[in-house]
Amino acid sequence: MATPTQKDSPLLTVRTPVPWNEVRAEQIQPAIEQLLAAAQARLDAIATAPRTYDATLGALDLATNELDYAMNVAGHLESVLGTPELREAYNAVLPAVSAFYSQILLSKPLYDALKELAVTDEAKRLDPARARYLKKTLDDFRRNGAELDDAGKKRMAEIDVALSEKTTKFAQNVVDATAAFELVLEDASRLSGLPDGALEAAKKSAEDKGKKGYRLTLQAPSYGPVMTFADDRALRETMYLANVTRAVKENPPLIREILELRREKARLLGFSHFADLATDDRMAKSGAKALAFVNMLRERLMKGFERENAELQAFAEKNGHQGPLEAWDTAYWAEKMRRALYDFDEETLRPYFPLDRVQNGLFEIATAIYGITIERDASAPVWHPDVTAWTVKDESGKELGGFYLDLFPRETKRDGAWMGGVVDRLPGTKNELENVAVVVANVTPPRKPGAPALLNHREVETLFHEFGHMMHHVLSEVPIRSLAGTRVVSDFVELPSMIMENWCWEPAALDRFARHFESGAPIPDDVKKRMLAARTFRAANALMRQLGFSSVDLSLHTEYDPKVHGEVMTHARDVFARFSPTRLPEQYAMLAAFSHLFGAAYGYAAGYYSYQWSEVLEADAFSRFKKEGILARSAGDAFRKDILARGDTEDPAVLYRTFLGRDPDVNALLTRLGVAA
Numbered sequence: 001m002a003t004p005t006q007k008d009s010p011l012l013t014v015r016t017p018v019p020w021n022e023v024r025a026e027q028i029q030p031a032i033e034q035l036l037a038a039a040q041a042r043l044d045a046i047a048t049a050p051r052t053y054d055a056t057l058g059a060l061d062l063a064t065n066e067l068d069y070a071m072n073v074a075g076h077l078e079s080v081l082g083t084p085e086l087r088e089a090y091n092a093v094l095p096a097v098s099a100f101y102s103q104i105l106l107s108k109p110l111y112d113a114l115k116e117l118a119v120t121d122e123a124k125r126l127d128p129a130r131a132r133y134l135k136k137t138l139d140d141f142r143r144n145g146a147e148l149d150d151a152g153k154k155r156m157a158e159i160d161v162a163l164s165e166k167t168t169k170f171a172q173n174v175v176d177a178t179a180a181f182e183l184v185l186e187d188a189s190r191l192s193g194l195p196d197g198a199l200e201a202a203k204k205s206a207e208d209k210g211k212k213g214y215r216l217t218l219q220a221p222s223y224g225p226v227m228t229f230a231d232d233r234a235l236r237e238t239m240y241l242a243n244v245t246r247a248v249k250e251n252p253p254l255i256r257e258i259l260e261l262r263r264e265k266a267r268l269l270g271f272s273h274f275a276d277l278a279t280d281d282r283m284a285k286s287g288a289k290a291l292a293f294v295n296m297l298r299e300r301l302m303k304g305f306e307r308e309n310a311e312l313q314a315f316a317e318k319n320g321h322q323g324p325l326e327a328w329d330t331a332y333w334a335e336k337m338r339r340a341l342y343d344f345d346e347e348t349l350r351p352y353f354p355l356d357r358v359q360n361g362l363f364e365i366a367t368a369i370y371g372i373t374i375e376r377d378a379s380a381p382v383w384h385p386d387v388t389a390w391t392v393k394d395e396s397g398k399e400l401g402g403f404y405l406d407l408f409p410r411e412t413k414r415d416g417a418w419m420g421g422v423v424d425r426l427p428g429t430k431n432e433l434e435n436v437a438v439v440v441a442n443v444t445p446p447r448k449p450g451a452p453a454l455l456n457h458r459e460v461e462t463l464f465h466e467f468g469h470m471m472h473h474v475l476s477e478v479p480i481r482s483l484a485g486t487r488v489v490s491d492f493v494e495l496p497s498m499i500m501e502n503w504c505w506e507p508a509a510l511d512r513f514a515r516h517f518e519s520g521a522p523i524p525d526d527v528k529k530r531m532l533a534a535r536t537f538r539a540a541n542a543l544m545r546q547l548g549f550s551s552v553d554l555s556l557h558t559e560y561d562p563k564v565h566g567e568v569m570t571h572a573r574d575v576f577a578r579f580s581p582t583r584l585p586e587q588y589a590m591l592a593a594f595s596h597l598f599g600a601a602y603g604y605a606a607g608y609y610s611y612q613w614s615e616v617l618e619a620d621a622f623s624r625f626k627k628e629g630i631l632a633r634s635a636g637d638a639f640r641k642d643i644l645a646r647g648d649t650e651d652p653a654v655l656y657r658t659f660l661g662r663d664p665d666v667n668a669l670l671t672r673l674g675v676a677a
């Protein structure tokens, strides 16, 4: 019920700039309850409204606008601040919100209203985007059980609520398990090989905890350098095993339940397994086709993969290693081999990637290819002092929207990197606002206050990647919320993000932003040459690892049956092993921390292959930039107009063909990786 204070709740109306700093945990529940009621009233009104586009489908498109906004804001704050209060408040509203969303697509009056709209004259004259929206919505209704009887619908809603709760718990367990591990070493004797930056960070981490010595954690900036550089093999083994056994007690029961719920849902809807349900509207079209794609790539890579593994084993043995390499050895020896071959150490690049220059360079590239400008908005409220706000303007000076960067790790912030849309612009409608997005990452922070943050090249790529997702959201010209920005099928959604990573590898682009943080000098030519040559080093292994994740994902969501294939953790380990350059330790349980598959009700479930699918699309799409110039407005404008601006208003295969003039070809990727036949 609305109380006087709640009237001013920052969560109730969609506002830009978003008042992040005004949101309190205790406002979440009352606001969400009020917005749920308002959204429900709008949905109810559709049933009795005239069968026009605006009164039915158009109204449906906007019915949850405020609720989505409030949930985006609350969910985002929960992810990046993670205070117990926020977590509790967010968890408290989740069941009701999930139940609400899932009952939309189960509502018979709504489904009937849309079916009646579909046979009107107006529906036959709808523009292509709105016609597509109508067809997709009816398909969504069917895939969500609109044709089921009452008992089936009830069960469907229960499944969605259970999935939402169990997957949230899964993700939180991973965060907790990651945070629970620490290894404090009294002195640096076991840390030989580690770069100075990693040593200092370990020392600072211990100090922050009031401890003496060096503190290692499973957070990427601590874990990565140990696995890559620590000469102490036993230390690497300890860290590796801690990492691959995260949440191994808490999460396997959740995995079993989640898989069973997804399987039950697919069967209720008449699909043979969850992967078929999940891929029904995607480019891949079926679980079998997705699996065939993964197997095709595995096949094409196998020769290169085996060659790389034999070369690494030989290199390690020549340099004193005895016996077969183990899982905790490969990153370490690969780095040594990379250095021997290319005389190139990833860490030597760090001084050339100060965050502010990388950021400016990235913005300049976006300006060059898309003609937009990006300006700092120092007055916009933020949720943490580390966060910066930015405004995106068109060439005409028109404000398209803005975004926030939250880039450094914090104890209670969620792991990884992601982009999230918060507000939609909906150009040309009476609801026209601004596109607003958040970009979150966990890159290496400054060594001390006032010092620049120096990134490694992978962190730079991550930043470019999430920026690409953000461009997809912010440069959307779609007036239909449900089809706007990144709301495209998951095997297409990584195209705009992955293509951005190419600019981290182009010499002409690198010279713009890769500059020494003290001298301002570009990366020396010979270093750059070796860095680019090293790009194909163990490229088959890198892609094979990804294919392993995809294969586990598709296996668990297609054929896997506990009665036939046995215990899920063992089954997953066996599949992972087919893609691993080394044998896997007995206790290997990466699945228990695989948040992509189990950290959201659907998330990337039966969709991890999308990354490799998109990589094939992106490598080939970038060939147009290569041809016309990597900073060419012609290619950039076309990419913006044909892909970024269009959202899901057209079949992605058609959008792709419009941009490139043909269908994607896998050879562009294989050539880039240096493994083309």
Ligand SMILES: [Zn+2]
Binding pocket: 465, 469, 494, 497
């Ligand atoms: Zn992505």
